[in-house]
Amino acid sequence: MSILKLHYEIDGEDFTRAGEASASVKKRLRQLGVKPDATRKVSIALYEGEINMVIHAHGGDIDVEISPEAVRMVLADRGPGIENIDQAMKEGWSTAPDEVRSLGFGAGMGLPNMKKNSDEMQIETVLGKGTTVTMAVYL
Amino acid sequence: MNTFFHSVRLDREKCKGCINCIKRCPTEAIRVRDGKAMIIPERCIDCGECIRVCTHHAKKATYDHLDVLRQYEYTIALPAPALYAQFNHLEDVEIVLNALLEIGFDAVFEVAKAAEIVSDATRRYMAQPGIPKPIISSACPAVTRLIRVRFPNLIDQILPLNAPVEVAARIAREEAVQKTGLPPEKIGTVFISPCPAKVTAAKMPLGSSHSEVSAVVAISDVYPRLLKAMHTDGEVSPLAAPQAGKIGVSWASSSGEASALLNDNYLAADGIENVIRVLEDLEDEKFEHLDFIELNACNAGCIGGVLTVENPYIARTKLKRLRKYLPVSLNHASCPEQKHLKWDAPLEYAPVMKLDEDFAAAMEKMSEMERIEASLPGLDCGSCGAPTCRALAEDVVRGSASPDACIYKFRESISSLIDNLQKLNNCIPSTLRGSSSVEETHSKKGGELK
Structure with missing residues (x-):
């Protein structure tokens, strides 16, 4: 069975472009006839991930694999890493700088929202090296 | 699919086949085929944007008088x-x-x-x-x-x-x-x-x-x-x-x-x-x-x-x-x-963008679409009759267009055709070279003999 692979490079300097990857994936899932609910989950989880990569990690790479069973997303950055994952997963916890918060981001809902909208989620992080978030949404 | 009534229609006589409307349609519902615009009925939402942008007044709203x-x-x-x-x-x-x-x-x-x-x-x-x-x-x-x-x-x-x-x-x-x-x-x-x-x-x-x-x-x-x-x-x-x-x-x-x-x-x-x-x-x-x-x-x-x-x-x-x-x-x-x-007929999703009813077939089409899109120049010029290169790729996998509709691809094809002709010409065996004209052959041979 074929798998559709998509790759996106996330520009860490440009807030206005965050969301391009999730929009592109959403458009494709719609054309594939994926159930609206699953499409929405992928789109939200991916957008949160993109925003995180821009806010915290100066961008990175996103790889998406679509198969008949699931949409698997790997978001890899070379940012500072997450010091305390348990804390980062708590709603409202944020390490986002003030200038980001003033734009309405950094409410501490990024990782919790990613968790909420995915069926599987793993975080691998190394301080000073970067973070890789792997998510899956079942179809 | 149910039948569609649309107020927005095309006056074929007036349509020049330009690309103004296809570029502005928010649902990518218009294509130019055989020199005339055509509206894909299941996609059209009757917003009237095409009426606004058509300089030839070929897009019309039908209404009562x-x-x-x-x-x-x-x-x-x-x-x-x-x-x-x-x-x-x-x-x-x-x-x-x-x-x-x-x-x-x-x-x-x-x-x-x-x-x-x-x-x-x-x-x-x-x-x-x-x-x-x-x-x-x-x-x-x-x-x-x-x-x-x-x-x-x-x-x-x-x-x-x-x-x-x-x-x-x-x-x-x-x-x-x-x-x-x-x-x-x-x-x-x-x-x-x-x-x-x-x-x-x-x-x-x-x-x-x-x-x-x-x-x-x-x-x-x-x-x-x-x-x-x-x-x-x-x-x-x-x-x-x-x-x-x-x-x-x-x-x-x-x-x-x-x-x-x-x-x-x-x-x-x-x-x-x-x-x-x-x-x-x-x-x-x-x-x-x-x-x-x-x-x-x-x-x-x-x-x-x-x-x-x-x-x-x-x-x-x-x-x-x-x-x-x-x-x-x-x-x-x-x-x-x-x-x-109150509404008495709840609204239902009409997945008109779907590539295929069967998921596996849709996946195949999407992979093919990505491949075709990558081979297109990405100029989104509209000359092929589709609003973007991606839309052309989509039309190809849906079976309603050929990648040759791209004028840039066409130009490439022509130039490689010319190259190939030249190569072929150079490959003509010496026994056949110039045999098209008997007189010429004779004179040439004559020349060589001298």
């Missing part, structure tokens, strides 16, 4: 509030209402009146517990159609109430039956519309199993006749009195419907591109704490409809002036029967 009045024994004009914004120095809506009677209507029922009723019903609907918020307005039929084909997750949030024109038609017909004793089918309810999407909505309603609007005429069509019939000198004793206040009249421009809810937690967006952006963000849950979303496909709202006459922004100023001295509402306590208001 005033001679439709002869088909009924009793006719009721349903003027859209946008109509009032078309006239210079209009101080009183009454003047327009009476002009409508003068050009042949038997009665007038202001759509603005029904708008006030719908505003009231919306407030009550939103007060119910457990309603999925934000509620999205269902008044603009182009937006409702857009959501139906592109934003399935938002369908449950659409306000399940009939648009003001539909409510107006229902109440007006019922009242006329009582007043005249005529059977309902002898009564004509005629909407004076700012846009083609409303024509489609009357012929093929969404959310409602049938429409009580008998006919839809264009504001631009009625306008010159109305001008002649408008008397400002008070010579004629007025027969029709205004039936709506500020709230109803304000529905004609963007944020009019939302502000009527007397709740500041709303967003109002106008212009189809902006509407799409809002819907995308809404679907991705990027907004919080909003109760109501008003969306109008046309810039500035209904006053920007393609069947209007006046510049939408001037129209807005005129509307502001006109409503200044109007009472807030004339229908705040009216409570019409629910059958006039």
Whole structure:
């Protein structure tokens, strides 16, 4: 069975472009006839991930694999890493700088929202090296 | 797929096959094939953008003409509030209402009146517990159609109430039956519309199993006749009195419907591109704490409809002036029967963008599409007849176009063909070289012998 692979490079300097990857994936899932609910989950989880990569990690790479069973997303950055994952997963916890918060981001809902909208989620992080978030949404 | 009626159509004679419309269509519903534009019916939402941009006037809205009045024994004009914004120095809506009677209507029922009723019903609907918020307005039929084909997750949030024109038609017909004793089918309810999407909505309603609007005429069509019939000198004793206040009249421009809810937690967006952006963000849950979303496909709202006459922004100023001295509402306590208001045919997702019914086949097509797109120049020039390179790739996998439609690919093909010809020419065995002309061969041989 074929798998559709998509790759996106996330520009860490440009807030206005965050969301391009999730929009592109959403458009494709719609054309594939994926159930609206699953499409929405992928789109939200991916957008949160993109925003995180821009806010915290100066961008990175996103790889998406679509198969008949699931949409698997790997978001890899070379940012500072997450010091305390348990804390980062708590709603409202944020390490986002003030200038980001003033734009309405950094409410501490990024990782919790990613968790909420995915069926599987793993975080691998190394301080000073970067973070890789792997998510899956079942179809 | 059910059959489609569309108000927006093409005049093949006038179409030059240019690419203005395909580039502007928000649902990528137009292609140029064999030198003429063609509309993909299941994708068209009748927003009228193509009518606006077609420099050859080949895109047209179909609507009824005033001679439709002869088909009924009793006719009721349903003027859209946008109509009032078309006239210079209009101080009183009454003047327009009476002009409508003068050009042949038997009665007038202001759509603005029904708008006030719908505003009231919306407030009550939103007060119910457990309603999925934000509620999205269902008044603009182009937006409702857009959501139906592109934003399935938002369908449950659409306000399940009939648009003001539909409510107006229902109440007006019922009242006329009582007043005249005529059977309902002898009564004509005629909407004076700012846009083609409303024509489609009357012929093929969404959310409602049938429409009580008998006919839809264009504001631009009625306008010159109305001008002649408008008397400002008070010579004629007025027969029709205004039936709506500020709230109803304000529905004609963007944020009019939302502000009527007397709740500041709303967003109002106008212009189809902006509407799409809002819907995308809404679907991705990027907004919080909003109760109501008003969306109008046309810039500035209904006053920007393609069947209007006046510049939408001037129209807005005129509307502001006109409503200044109007009472807030004339229908705040009216409570019409629910059958006039509520949707009776829930909206269903129409996945027209889907590549294939079968997921595996759709995956194959998408992989092929990605491959084709990568081979195209990415200029999105439209010369192939599709709005973007990606749309051409999609057309190819759907079987409705060939990648050779790309003029850049075609040029590449020609130049590689020329290269190959040259190569072939060089490969001609020496025994055959020049054998095409016997005389030449002889002379050459002769030359060599010497």
